[in-house]
Amino acid sequence: MKSIVLATLATASLMASSLVETATNAGLSPIPESKTELYKLIDNPKNPITEEKVALGKKLFFDPRLSKSGLISCNFCHNLSEGGDDGVRAAIGHKWTVNPHNLNSPTVYNAVFAGSQFWDGRDPDLEKQAQGPIQAAPEMAATKEHVVKTVNSMPEYVRAFKKAYGKNVKINFVKITDTIANFERTLVTPSRFDDFMNGCPGAMSKAEKKGMQTFIDKGCATCHNGVALGGSMQPFGITAKYKYAKGDFKGDKNGLVKVPTLRNLSSTAPYFHNGGTYSLKVAVIEMGRIQLGMKINDKDASSIVTFLKALDGRKPHMLTPMLPASTDTTPKPNLN
Amino acid sequence: MKSIVLATLATASLMASSLVETATNAGLSPIPESKTELYKLIDNPKNPITEEKVALGKKLFFDPRLSKSGLISCNFCHNLSEGGDDGVRAAIGHKWTVNPHNLNSPTVYNAVFAGSQFWDGRDPDLEKQAQGPIQAAPEMAATKEHVVKTVNSMPEYVRAFKKAYGKNVKINFVKITDTIANFERTLVTPSRFDDFMNGCPGAMSKAEKKGMQTFIDKGCATCHNGVALGGSMQPFGITAKYKYAKGDFKGDKNGLVKVPTLRNLSSTAPYFHNGGTYSLKVAVIEMGRIQLGMKINDKDASSIVTFLKALDGRKPHMLTPMLPASTDTTPKPNLN
Numbered sequence: 001m002k003s004i005v006l007a008t009l010a011t012a013s014l015m016a017s018s019l020v021e022t023a024t025n026a027g028l029s030p031i032p033e034s035k036t037e038l039y040k041l042i043d044n045p046k047n048p049i050t051e052e053k054v055a056l057g058k059k060l061f062f063d064p065r066l067s068k069s070g071l072i073s074c075n076f077c078h079n080l081s082e083g084g085d086d087g088v089r090a091a092i093g094h095k096w097t098v099n100p101h102n103l104n105s106p107t108v109y110n111a112v113f114a115g116s117q118f119w120d121g122r123d124p125d126l127e128k129q130a131q132g133p134i135q136a137a138p139e140m141a142a143t144k145e146h147v148v149k150t151v152n153s154m155p156e157y158v159r160a161f162k163k164a165y166g167k168n169v170k171i172n173f174v175k176i177t178d179t180i181a182n183f184e185r186t187l188v189t190p191s192r193f194d195d196f197m198n199g200c201p202g203a204m205s206k207a208e209k210k211g212m213q214t215f216i217d218k219g220c221a222t223c224h225n226g227v228a229l230g231g232s233m234q235p236f237g238i239t240a241k242y243k244y245a246k247g248d249f250k251g252d253k254n255g256l257v258k259v260p261t262l263r264n265l266s267s268t269a270p271y272f273h274n275g276g277t278y279s280l281k282v283a284v285i286e287m288g289r290i291q292l293g294m295k296i297n298d299k300d301a302s303s304i305v306t307f308l309k310a311l312d313g314r315k316p317h318m319l320t321p322m323l324p325a326s327t328d329t330t331p332k333p334n335l336n
Numbered sequence: 337m338k339s340i341v342l343a344t345l346a347t348a349s350l351m352a353s354s355l356v357e358t359a360t361n362a363g364l365s366p367i368p369e370s371k372t373e374l375y376k377l378i379d380n381p382k383n384p385i386t387e388e389k390v391a392l393g394k395k396l397f398f399d400p401r402l403s404k405s406g407l408i409s410c411n412f413c414h415n416l417s418e419g420g421d422d423g424v425r426a427a428i429g430h431k432w433t434v435n436p437h438n439l440n441s442p443t444v445y446n447a448v449f450a451g452s453q454f455w456d457g458r459d460p461d462l463e464k465q466a467q468g469p470i471q472a473a474p475e476m477a478a479t480k481e482h483v484v485k486t487v488n489s490m491p492e493y494v495r496a497f498k499k500a501y502g503k504n505v506k507i508n509f510v511k512i513t514d515t516i517a518n519f520e521r522t523l524v525t526p527s528r529f530d531d532f533m534n535g536c537p538g539a540m541s542k543a544e545k546k547g548m549q550t551f552i553d554k555g556c557a558t559c560h561n562g563v564a565l566g567g568s569m570q571p572f573g574i575t576a577k578y579k580y581a582k583g584d585f586k587g588d589k590n591g592l593v594k595v596p597t598l599r600n601l602s603s604t605a606p607y608f609h610n611g612g613t614y615s616l617k618v619a620v621i622e623m624g625r626i627q628l629g630m631k632i633n634d635k636d637a638s639s640i641v642t643f644l645k646a647l648d649g650r651k652p653h654m655l656t657p658m659l660p661a662s663t664d665t666t667p668k669p670n671l672n
Contacts, residue, residue, distance in 0.1 A: 062417050070423050071412075081398050081659045087406050088669045096432035098671070266661040278668060312661075320656045323417045325602040325648075332614060333424045335434070 016201035019209055023197065026216045027225030030197035031110075031190045041227060042112045042185045047127065047178050049185055052164035057183025059160070059321045060176060065150050067140035069094055070333030074140075074180065077105040077133070080315070083267030084109035084187065089275030093133075094141035095336070102247035104275040109315065110263045112185045114231030119273045120252040121233045126181035127174075134177065144173040149331050151176055156324035189264060189313025196310070204310050211307025214300050219292050229262040229311065236273075239293030243286060244276025266312045280305050352537035355545055359533065362552045363561030366533035367446075367526045377563060378448045378521045383463065383514050385521055388500035393519025395496070395657045396512060401486050403476035405430055406669030410476075410516065413441040413469070416651070419603030420445035420523065425611030429469075430477035431672070438583035440611040445651065446599045448521045450567030455609045456588040457569045462517035463510075470513065480509040485667050487512055492660035525600060525649025532646070540646050547643025550636050555628050565598035565647065572609075575629030579622060580612025602648045616641050 032038045043049050060066065064073040072093060077086045084107035086092070091099040103119055111117065117129035133139040134147060151157045152171055161171050161179075169175065193212075195203035204212070215221065223234045233256035236242065251257040257273060270276065271283040281301045288296035296304070368374045379385050396402065400409040408429060413422045420443035422428070427435040439455050447453065453465035469475040470483060487493045488507055497507045497515075505511065529548075531539035540548070551557065559570045569592035572578065587593040593609060606612065607619040617637045624632035632640070 064415070064418075065423065069428070071428055076407075079400070081657050082400075083661070087401065087662065088671065092405070092407055092671065096671075267659075269662060278662075279664070315658050318656050320654050321417050322651050323603075325419070326423065326605060326614075328615070335424065335428065335432075 016196070016209070019213065020197055020199075022216060023212060023221075026221040028197070028216075028221055028229065029225075029227045030194035031188055031227055033190075033194075033198050038188070042188060044125070044127065044182070044185065047182060049182055050164065052160070053179050053182040054186055056157075056160045056164050057179040057181070058318065059157075059323055060151070060180045061183055062321050063323050065323075065326065065330065065333075066134055066142060066147050066176075067094065068142045068146065068333075069335050071335075072140050074108075074130075074133070077139070078108040080108070080187070080318070083107050083264050084111075085268050087269065089270050091139065093139035094137065097138035100138055100247075101249040102274040103249060104270065104273055106258075106260060107264060107268050108184055109187050109189050109313070110228055110261050112188065113226065113228035114258070114261065115226075116231075116233065116258065119249065119258050121256065121258045122252065126184045127178050130177035130180045130184070131173070146331050147176055148173055149329070153327050153330040154324040155327070187316065189315050191263065191311050191313040193307075193310045194313075204307075207303070207306050208310040209307075211303040211305070212310075214303045215307050218288065218294065218296060218300065218304070220287070220304065223259045223291065224262050230259040231261060232259050233257065234259050237290045240290040242272075242276070242290050244272060244274060246274050246276075249273060262308055263311045264313055265308050280308065284308075352532070352545070355549065356533055356535075358552060359548060359557075362557040364533070364552075364557055364565065365561075365563045366530035367449075367524055367563055369526075369530075369534050374524070378524060380461070380463065380518070380521065383518060385518055386500065388496070389515050389518040390522055392493075392496040392500050393515040393517070394654065395493075395659055396487070396516045397519055398657050399659050401659075401662065401666065401669075402470055402478060402483050402512075403430065404478045404482060404669075405671050407671075408476050410444075410466075410469070413475070414444035416444070416523070416654070419443050419600050420447075421604050423605065425606050427475065429475035430473065433474035436474055436583075437585040438610040439585060440606065440609055442594075442596060443600060443604050444520055445523050445525050445649070446564055446597050448524065449562065449564035450594070450597065451562075452567075452569065452594065455585065455594050457592065457594045458588065462520045463514050466513035466516045466520070467509070482667050483512055484509055485665070489663050489666040490660040491663075523652065525651050527599065527647050527649040529643075529646045530649075541642075543639070543642050544646040545643075547639040547641070548646075550639045551643050554624065554630065554632060554636065554640070556623070556640065559595045559627070560598050566595040567597060568595050569593065570595050573626050576626040578608075578612070578626050580608060580610060582610050582612075585609060598644055599647045600649055601644050616644065620644075 061074045064071050066073065077091050078084050079086055085105045089104060090102045091105040112126060117123040117126060123129045123132065134142050135144065148171065158171065161169050192203045223232065224230050233252060235255065236251060236257040265280055270278045271280065277283050284301045284304050285296050288294045397410045400407050402409065413427050414420050415422055421441045425440060426438045427441040448462060453459040453462060459465045459468065470478050471480065484507065494507065497505050500515065528539045559568065560566050569588060571591065572587060572593040601616055606614045607616065613619050620637045620640050621632050624630045
């Protein structure tokens with residue numbers, strides 16, 4: 001009896017290691033367990049992650065006073081209590097403006113693993129990305145001067161910058177956005193998929209493993225690969241026209257569109273660059289139709305969705321930041 | 337030498353205890369240090385504070401999906417990372433609507449100590465208050481049905497309600513808002529003023545103590561008293577017309593206006609029911625003019641402001657809540 005159990009376990013383990021191999025060959029990678037390996041992926045040699053920068057960057061990320069209105073922080077569209085996004089089809093910003101290209105706020109969780117930032121991939125990294133929405137009129141609508149003046153008006157921020165970068169630090173716009181990006185680089189969410197890939201065969205259920213095999217067999221990993229299971233620029237609507245098309249977004253100059261990460265899909269609906277659908281299964285079927293030229297049947301789509309839920313990650317525990325008080329020189333909110 | 341030091345300390349202590357007595361006689365009360373005494377002030381016998389309710393109420397407080405748009409949580413106007421308010425003159429809500437009566441979002445910190453809620457005091461407690469803004473068209477703009485359906489659509493919320501209230505709980509609108517209020521009851525911020533009043537003479541500086549004496553001497557404690565240093569309904573504009581008047585707000589049916597708490601003023605500008613000024617000193621002088629019929633000179637106003645800063649409290653450390661994922665039955669955001 002014991003030998004049968006052992007043999008069964010051994011077979012299960014063998015099957016698991018074979019699936020890990022299949023997944024690895026298909027280009028899927030886990031978030032590394034070792035901090036050293038993780039930091040090779042998330043750290044920025046030009047602006048290394050430090051505890052001081054992350055703590056400060058977190059405050060700035062949550063500070064609505066960086067926006068023109070004083071009401072919209074980075075966290076408004078990239079809500080860390082939700083999926084690192086906002087749950088609406090197209091981003092809403094200053095004066096309740098809908099994103100002019102109907103673009104959906106991508107999650108900031110695991111964004112560090114993407115090859116580029118924004119749906120048209122126009123920025124290479126989080127540092128550059130962080131400069132955009134703060135200044136964009138339909139988002140935070142601030143000028144660089146507003147941001148710099150706001151941060152410099154609060155002695156607690158100034159002290160924190162000195163602590164993070166040395167006493168001669170010049171707190172300019174780039175330093176501020178670099179610090180926000182430093183925090184964002186730490187927003188990674190290891191999941192049961194990662195545990196499985198990192199050598200724990202029991203971390204994923206049998207149904208999830210089956211779904212993973214289906215995911216790979218259907219060709220989803222052609223684009224959804226790497227640690228992000230996404231993050232590269234790819235053609236969109238290869239075999240058919242995207243059925244939820246709306247507005248003028250056409251991707252980058254070559255028509256390529258950033259592949260979204262598949263991590264934390266349970267909390268990042270609606271899906272696609274314009275939030276075309278709230279149904280993950282519908283999204284899977286649409287992807288098969290327009291990217292792979294195949295009809296993914298209901299059973300296979302459900303199986304793939306079952307796998308995708310194994311990518312729901314463990315979000316970092318973090319204390320709600322307490323922001324410095326405004327001073328007489330802090331720019332006043334402007335709602336117009 | 338030693339005896340001189342001891343004598344000086346004894347005098348200082350005597351002076352402090354005399355000031356505590358003066359303050360007590362003027363109606364100022366500290367937040368009690370003892371949890372038992374504190375709970376006598378903050379607990380609701382009809383809905384006692386429990387760890388389970390507070391944890392759940394915190395999630396609901398931070399959940400923007402309770403609003404019609406899916407974007408505005410309680411925390412949007414009562415931002416716990418700031419002063420428990422939003423820093424703008426008049427509250428902004430659904431579709432960027434300005435509060436139609438130009439009313440400023442009051443801080444939720446220490447709101448439990450107020451005798452009534454809202455600027456016109458129309459609700460007796462936080463439980464009743466929590467029902468208002470969720471449904472108000474210019475705020476969260478939700479229907480009761482939306483809120484109830486949203487919460488019931490997420491198994492994690494349903495489980496948490498059962499854990500908090502027992503397995504037969506009916507998760508209706510009142511139960512949801514009562515739970516939010518349960519969390520809000522815990523948002524108290526003991527300050528150096530409280531430490532001083534509770535028997536620690538060194539907790540306040542000499543200048544702050546002087547300011548406190550000035551505050552009492554000028555008559556500010558006539559309205560700003562109790563644990564909240566405010567929270568009762570009082571006439572407004574007794575000796576002169578309020579110079580920042582704007583819009584149609586006239587107080588309650590007797591023309592009385594809720595006295596705002598003086599706690600955490602450093603992070604709750606702008607001041608007055610319509611956010612008339614961002615300057616605390618200007619606010620102090622205006623109060624003297626229109627409530628006390630006196631010109632508070634610059635020196636005295638500065639001294640009072642110095643005291644008021646001793647009321648900046650220690651905000652609770654709290655983990656950023658991670659909200660349950662939406663499901664297929666969760667109502668979709670409606671931005672219109």
